[in-house]
Amino acid sequence: MQLYGYWRSSAAYRVRIALNLKQLSYDNLPVHLIKNGGEQHSDRYKLLNPAELVPTLIDDGLTLNQSLAIIEYLDEVYPEPSLLPQEPAARALVRALALDIACDIHPLNNLRVLQYLTGPLAINEAQKLQWITHWLSTGFAGLERRLQDTAGQFSVGDEITLADLCLVPQVYNAQRFALDMSAYPTISSVHHHCQQLAAFALAAPEQQPDAQ
Amino acid sequence: MQLYGYWRSSAAYRVRIALNLKQLSYDNLPVHLIKNGGEQHSDRYKLLNPAELVPTLIDDGLTLNQSLAIIEYLDEVYPEPSLLPQEPAARALVRALALDIACDIHPLNNLRVLQYLTGPLAINEAQKLQWITHWLSTGFAGLERRLQDTAGQFSVGDEITLADLCLVPQVYNAQRFALDMSAYPTISSVHHHCQQLAAFALAAPEQQPDAQ
Numbered sequence: 001m002q003l004y005g006y007w008r009s010s011a012a013y014r015v016r017i018a019l020n021l022k023q024l025s026y027d028n029l030p031v032h033l034i035k036n037g038g039e040q041h042s043d044r045y046k047l048l049n050p051a052e053l054v055p056t057l058i059d060d061g062l063t064l065n066q067s068l069a070i071i072e073y074l075d076e077v078y079p080e081p082s083l084l085p086q087e088p089a090a091r092a093l094v095r096a097l098a099l100d101i102a103c104d105i106h107p108l109n110n111l112r113v114l115q116y117l118t119g120p121l122a123i124n125e126a127q128k129l130q131w132i133t134h135w136l137s138t139g140f141a142g143l144e145r146r147l148q149d150t151a152g153q154f155s156v157g158d159e160i161t162l163a164d165l166c167l168v169p170q171v172y173n174a175q176r177f178a179l180d181m182s183a184y185p186t187i188s189s190v191h192h193h194c195q196q197l198a199a200f201a202l203a204a205p206e207q208q209p210d211a212q
Numbered sequence: 213m214q215l216y217g218y219w220r221s222s223a224a225y226r227v228r229i230a231l232n233l234k235q236l237s238y239d240n241l242p243v244h245l246i247k248n249g250g251e252q253h254s255d256r257y258k259l260l261n262p263a264e265l266v267p268t269l270i271d272d273g274l275t276l277n278q279s280l281a282i283i284e285y286l287d288e289v290y291p292e293p294s295l296l297p298q299e300p301a302a303r304a305l306v307r308a309l310a311l312d313i314a315c316d317i318h319p320l321n322n323l324r325v326l327q328y329l330t331g332p333l334a335i336n337e338a339q340k341l342q343w344i345t346h347w348l349s350t351g352f353a354g355l356e357r358r359l360q361d362t363a364g365q366f367s368v369g370d371e372i373t374l375a376d377l378c379l380v381p382q383v384y385n386a387q388r389f390a391l392d393m394s395a396y397p398t399i400s401s402v403h404h405h406c407q408q409l410a411a412f413a414l415a416a417p418e419q420q421p422d423a424q
Contacts, residue, residue, distance in 0.1 A: 051312055051354035062301050066315070069307035076300040088288040089274050095281035099314075100263055103278070107319045116346065121335055134328065142263035 001026035004048065004056040006033045007208035010106050010169035011067040012055040016208075017165045018071045020199035022078045026057075030210035033111055068102055071162055083162045094156055097146065097163035101170045105139035109173065132177050140174070140184050143167075147186040153193040160194070168194050172205065213238035216260065216268040218245045219420035222318050222381035223279040224267040228420075229377045230283045232411035234290045238269075242422035245323055280314055283374055295374045306368055309358065309375035313382045317351035321385065344389050352386070352396050355379075359398040365405040372406070380406045384417065 003019065003026045005012030019026055031054050032039045039045060040052045049056045049065050057064045059077075064070045075083045084091050107113070109132050117123045117131060150156045155163035171191045174181065181188050194200045205211055215231065215238045217224030231238055243266050244251045251257060252264045261268045261277050269276045271289075276282045287295045296303050319325070321344050329335045329343060362368045367375035383403045386393065393400050406412045417423055 050357035051316060051351070053316065062304075064304050064308065066308035066311040068315075069304045069311055072307060073300050073304035076303065088285050091288065092274075092276050092281045092285035095284060096276065096278035099278040099281055102311075103280075103315050103319050104263060104265065107315050108325065113320065116343070117333075120342065120346075121329075121333070121339060123333060127333060130332065131328070134332075139263070145262035 002029050002058040003027070004029045004031050004045070004058075005054045005208075006031055007205040007211045009033070009054050010166075010173055011053070011102075013169035013172070013203055013205060014067045014165045015055050015057060015070050016203035017168065017200055018074050018083065020203050021081060021083070021160065022074060024074070024078060028209055030208070032210065068098060068162070068166075071165060075162075081160070083160065083165065085156070085159075085161070090156070093150060094161045094163050097143070097150070097155055098166045100139065100143055100146070101163075101166040105135060105143075105170055106166075106173075108135040109177075129177065133179060136174050136177065136179050137183075139170075140179075140187060144184045144186055147190065151186050151190055153190070155190050160197075164190065164194050167191060168200055214241055214270040215239070216241045216243050216257070216270075217266045217420075218243055219417040219423045221245070221266050222378075222385055223265070223314075225381035225384070225415055225417060226279045226377045227267050227269060227282050228415035229380065229412055230286050230295065232415050233293060233295070233372065234286060236286070236290060240421055242420070244422065280310060280374070280378075283377060287374075293372070295372065295377065297368070297371075297373070302368070305362060306373045306375050309355070309362070309367055310378045312351065312355055312358070313375075313378040317347060317355075317382055318378075318385070320347040321389075341389065345391060348386050348389065348391050349395075351382075352391075352399060356396045356398055359402065363398050363402055365402070367402050372409075376402065376406050379403060380412055 001024060003015060005028065031045060040054060046052055048063055051065065055067060055070065057070045064073055071083060084094055114128060118128055147155060152158040154160055155167055167187065167190055171187065213236060215227060217227070217240065243257060252266060258264055260275055263277065267279060267282065269282045276285055283295060296306055326340060330340055359367060364370040366372055367379055379399065379402055383399065
């Protein structure tokens with residue numbers, strides 16, 4: 001397998017955790033999102049991923065994009081350990097928690113959005129941090145309330161699920177922007193338990209070959 | 213079943229299409245996203261959905277949120293007609309197209325984001341339209357290239373899938389903001405074929421009891 005990603009991309013980070021949990025080896029192929037105007041916009045990369053975003057995973061000649069679609073694919077083709085429960089209601093809960101992050105928090109603070117805010121919309125650095133903090137704290141407030149009902153060691157009980165693969169990169173992102181995590185004890189606890197596992201620790205941005 | 217939604221919400225619109233395709237009857241419970249500062253922020257609604265977003269679906273005492281998680285749940289519990297192919301690679305393709313819209317286009321032009329841009333960030337109406345158009349055209353450009361490889365009558369071949377349930381509401385949104393669709397002939401063709409079906413037509417915002 002080949003994973004085209006970027007060390008700090010939350011979406012690539014999710015896929016790295018999944019690959020590690022399933023003990024699937026892969027070539028880590030960095031796509032630098034800033035250098036040369038962004039390598040994700042190169043003609044070569046656009047052929048792999050017309051959305052010009054990371055990650056892209058190649059498995060057995062198959063080109064896959066969108067981190068959650070990639071992880072569900074991996075879970076179907078390489079089912080051990082499973083990242084989703086078996087029962088439909090529990091699967092819906094896990095997927096909803098993952099999407100709470102992947103649809104309603106992460107896209108708003110993505111690099112390309114921040115670049116548009118500070119570029120064409122010309123907002124200043126203080127406004128940019130206010131924007132980032134607003135969407136993180138709004139999203140984490142709802143997530144914290146939901147996890148209070150569902151979490152054990154991990155987001156849903158005591159098994160690792162897709163929800164945890166989204167939570168850990170989002171907390172990494174929040175810490176990077178110095179969000180005060182004291183209002184989110186359940187999110188913090190889940191994050192702490194995940195970080196004890198090698199599959200999560202080795203997927204961390206700083207552990208990647210393209211980390212700066 | 214009870215569906216808490218809003219006539220113009222793309223996410224609620226996706227779920228309405230799924231319910232119609234599966235011929236599942238439901239009570240349509242409008243949550244007005246603007247009136248009274250937004251009914252989604254009421255104490256009563258927050259108990260159902262701590263993220264204070266629509267839709268929320270109640271099925272047999274189960275409270276479900278996130279449109280894509282709801283639709284996957286419906287597809288698992290009420291499998292006819294199926295909204296995902298059987299084969300993992302094809303499922304990944306359909307999910308990726310759905311997420312291209314649900315993660316990378318829709319959240320950026322959502323009501324709460326536009327409210328934040330025109331409120332705290334004080335951008336003007338021309339800048340707001342520029343923002344909307346930028347993310348629509350960026351997202352549609354990538355989607356058009358992908359659909360050129362995958363589409364038949366619908367997004368993936370000639371069967372309705374989850375991807376179509378995301379595409380149609382996003383095109384509705386684009387038309388509302390007068391996006392020039394001439395650059396996206398494949399998206400337009402898929403949209404046209406979907407609109408011929410009653411399940412899509414009856415799910416349209418203007419057909420809802422809370423339409424204004």
